[in-house]
Structures are given as C-alpha cells and as structure tokens.
Amino acid sequence: MKKFVGRLKNGNSVLIFSEEDGNLAVIEDGFCFPVISLEKEFQLDYTLDTNEWFYVNLDGEEKAQMIAHYLMALDSSADTNNVVNGQYSELIALYLINRDLDGKLGIIFNRIFDKYYIVSKTFLKFSLNEACVSKEEDVVEFNNRVDAYWDDVTSKLYFKNYSFIKPLFKGIEKFYRCATTEEVNAFVDSEFFQIEDSFKRDKLGERALKHIAEIIDQQAIDLNDVAIRVLYNEYANGYSESGFLISNNGKFILTKTTDLTNVINLLQEKYYTSQITREKRVAYSTSKI
C-alpha cells in the first residue's frame, strides 16, 4: 500500500495521491526509495561523500515521537483529510509511504521550502508547434529530491542535510544538542577564559553551541582545573598561527566569537601536525579509529 502525503506547517497531514491514482506513478518515476550503500552515523562537521547518508538510530520512544504521526496517513488514513485548494502554500514536506506485501515499511521525505510555492507565474511554451502562454497559479514545485528516508526494518532515519530535515522530526535535536544559555554562561565564565567586553556570547552560532554541548556532555575536561589549563596553554603555543590570545595567568582571552571557535578546536584536539610533511593543520571532522 502506498500513499503520497503532504505535511502542513500546522503539523497536520493531507492525502494527495493514493495507490490507485495514476499521478502516483508519475511521482514515483523520480521520487524513489534510495539504496543505501554508504552510511555514516550522524556527526557534526562531517562532509558526506556523494552516495553517503547520515543516519540516526531511533528507539521505540523516539520513533513514536518522530515517525508515528507520519505513519498515521497509512495505518489510519481515514484520520487524514484529502488536500484542498489553498493548502499547497502551507506545505512543509511531501512524503511517500510504502508498505510492501511482506510488511516492509519505508517513508521518503521531500522538504518543501516557502520558495517552492508559486502564487502565480507565466510561462512561454510550445503547444502543437505554436508558441503559447501558460499561467500557473497556486502550485508547488516538487523536485523529486529525497531529503530523508525512514527504514522501518532497521529503525534508521537517513538524511543528507540536518538543517533541511530538522523541522520535520520533533525531537531530532537530541542528536544535535546545542548548549543552553545557562550552559554557555557556565562554560565561558569558567576559569579557563577571560572574557573581554567585545565578546558577544549571544552571537554564538548553532555550530559553536553544539560543540560546547559536546564538551560539556563528555565531562572529560575540567575547565576550572589549572593543571589542565596549563596543558592546553602548551598545546596552543604549538599552534600560535591560529591566533590564540592567552593572558598572563594562562586564561584564554575571548574578544570575538572566532576566538572561542579556535579554543573549541583546541579543546577537541583538532590541531595536529602531519606525520610525514610536518604540516600544521586543523581538522574540521574527526572520527575515532
């Protein structure tokens, strides 16, 4: 059984095409379930290869929170209304649910951004070898791109771009946890740093907040321990090209947000020297071997 469904900004789903509808076959021509050959557990800053997918494993509770409401359009389709005029502008995603005869279930998602909705547009085209004008109103562009794929067999949610799919899966932030304001304050107010007036802690980006959360969660570094700070001072001195500012008492001076980015790289030991060419480098993504 298959359903092609739209997800609205208000969280409701609307049925667009059912299996018997000939339009579904046209959709399926381009919007296909991916064959995942390369997969990588979701990791910040990791750059995917062309055929590679990030994945997150969802347990029963997470599945209920993130996926169950999408399945409703198939399991209890009477709960879902047919799409009506005026709802295309409210779409946030289109998704295709498929359950095989053997019960194997999968969902592919296509994120719809506001720019895909066309209020009115005029096209020039050929019809019967004659130039003519075609006007399209209240339409939404569907580009066949699979932004996320839920594999019910493995309980894995695959995706390529976290920011694309974030609004579609409530609770996925836990796989990309950002530090809270309180945590950021505790972090930068520690003995490790010396904050200058020019440093705006509220200007920190999502990436920096994520890294701060990672460092806090790992609990491997005691930022108030002077001995540890001395070790990081020595480490920083080896990579002074990055422009670390260190006070007389060994505290890392933060004047702007990029100073914090550099120190975060330092705390995560991303500065290294290549073994053969002795080139000093910074790694944007690391994996445990």
Add this chain to the structure above:
Amino acid sequence: MSLKQKILIYFLSIASFSGFIALFLIKNKFQILFYLPIINCNVDIFWSYITYLFVSVLLAFLSIYFISLFPADNTLIIEGNDIVPVEGNFLPTYIGMYVISISLGAIDKDTLIISLFLFIMWLKLGSVSYFNPFISLLGYRYYSVRSIGNKTITLITKEKDLKQATSIDNLIRINNYTFFKKNKK
C-alpha cells in the same frame, strides 16, 4: 476532492432526497401509470406509489454500486472501541423532512420553490444527507466511530456488529468524515 467524488456526493444526496419526493407525490396522489398495453388494462394508482418507492430503492442500490467503484484504500484504527450506531441521530432530521414534504400543498409554483430550497439545503447538509433509509433497507448500517486521531467518522457498513473491531480496512472515502466499508469478495 476529485470531480468523480463530487458527482458521487451529489448523487448520494439526490438518492437520499428521493424519499421526500416519493412521499410528496404519494401525498398528492400523483399518478404516472395509467394504462399497461401489455396486459391491456387500466392501472391502479397504487402501482404508481410502488414505482415511486421502487425508484428510491433503486437509487439507494445505485448509490451503493457507485460508491463501490471507488478505491477501497483507506484504513481506520479505532480509539478504545468507541463505536456507536447512529441511525437514531439522523432520523429526527429525516422525519422532519418527511413532515415538511407531507405538509406541502399541491404541485404548484410555491411548492416547487420550497422543494428546491429544501433540496439545496439538503445537498449542503453534509454527512446527514448521505443517510438514506433505503440504504438501511438494503442491509447497511450507519456507525459513528472515533478514530485514533480523535476524529469522529461516519461509517456505512453491512457488518451488523462492530463492537469488537479495533481497526477497519477496505474503506472507501465518500468525504473526509464519511467512509463506506467495502466487503471483501
């Protein structure tokens, strides 16, 4: 909603309204059958009445047939066995319409205007207008079912007892709140 679905909905409403027309014609002793050449005799007005009722039953039968042409690709998970037969809820509206049709006068311009108004109102009444006692005569029942998504759905089915049902499949969507259960062959 597709054009086919809109046509179906109008047909169901017309079929549902046909009972009032039949009653109105009977009340006014309107005769359509006078003489049957095959048996070479005059026909009693009684047979006209039978014809009106037969047309209503035929329309009910055709309603079921046309609904069955639509794909039965919907499913419903029922919330906590919340299933209630609802013929009783529709009957007051329906009986009210019968009373109006009986109290209408002879066939004239005024009656036609009132009937037309009632018919348009009936078309706009939504799920109530799909209730057709002649469909009930064909063995179908009307249930109000609460879905897992906490929506109240009207279900037309030939199954006599749904008390134990937790989910229902093979459903044909008439509109977003009315579904018809297609029997498996």
